[in-house]
Amino acid sequence: MATDELAAAPVPAPAAALAGGDPSTAFSFSIWPPTQRTRDAVVRRLVDTLTGDTILCKRYGAVPAADAEPAARAIEAEAFDSAAATGGAAASVEEGIEALQLYSKEVSRRFLDFVKSRSAGAKAEAPLEEEAPAAAEGEAT
Numbered sequence: 001m002a003t004d005e006l007a008a009a010p011v012p013a014p015a016a017a018l019a020g021g022d023p024s025t026a027f028s029f030s031i032w033p034p035t036q037r038t039r040d041a042v043v044r045r046l047v048d049t050l051t052g053d054t055i056l057c058k059r060y061g062a063v064p065a066a067d068a069e070p071a072a073r074a075i076e077a078e079a080f081d082s083a084a085a086t087g088g089a090a091a092s093v094e095e096g097i098e099a100l101q102l103y104s105k106e107v108s109r110r111f112l113d114f115v116k117s118r119s120a121g122a123k124a125e126a127p128l129e130e131e132a133p134a135a136a137e138g139e140a141t
Contacts, residue, residue, distance in 0.1 A: 032087060032096035034103070039076060046072035046111060060119035071114055079106035 034042075049056060050068040057063075063071065083106055087099025 029093070030090075030096060031093060032090040032099040032103075033080075033084065034100070039080065042107060043069075043072045043076050046075060046107070049111075050115070056115055060115045061122060063115075063118065075110045075114060076107060079103055079110055082106045 047065075047068045050063040050072060051057075051065050052062075080103060083099055083103035087095065087102055090096035090099050
């Protein structure tokens with residue numbers, strides 16, 4: 001087919017226009033709230049980041065898989081609730097984008113808070129564990 005033939009080829013009309021309906025209502029797109037499938041994907045990604053070989057794990061320590069799943073679910077749920085309370089029902093695409101950005105920021109902030117608090121807790125327990133064997137050795141002599 002030559003270029004001229006492509007330019008002259010008819011362009012198919014949207015299904016709504018063919019049915020006599022308004023083509024602007026043929027497709028509806030809602031960015032907020034995210035689907036359950038999207039929320040589950042966020043949780044899976046958080047679990048992968050908490051348990052995998054990531055920069056955060058190298059810096060703050062990896063989280064055991066048994067602890068990562070419930071923590072990731074809690075992080076995502078709290079972030080969603082926070083964004084839903086602030087963003088509410090998005091009346092426009094722009095409001096939906098703002099709510100989704102807030103959700104993303106909340107997930108990131110809560111994720112970092114969790115990792116840092118877990119790391120700080122591990123560091124606070126480490127000196128106690130080191131002192132206990134030293135005290136036991138001092139008593140044995």
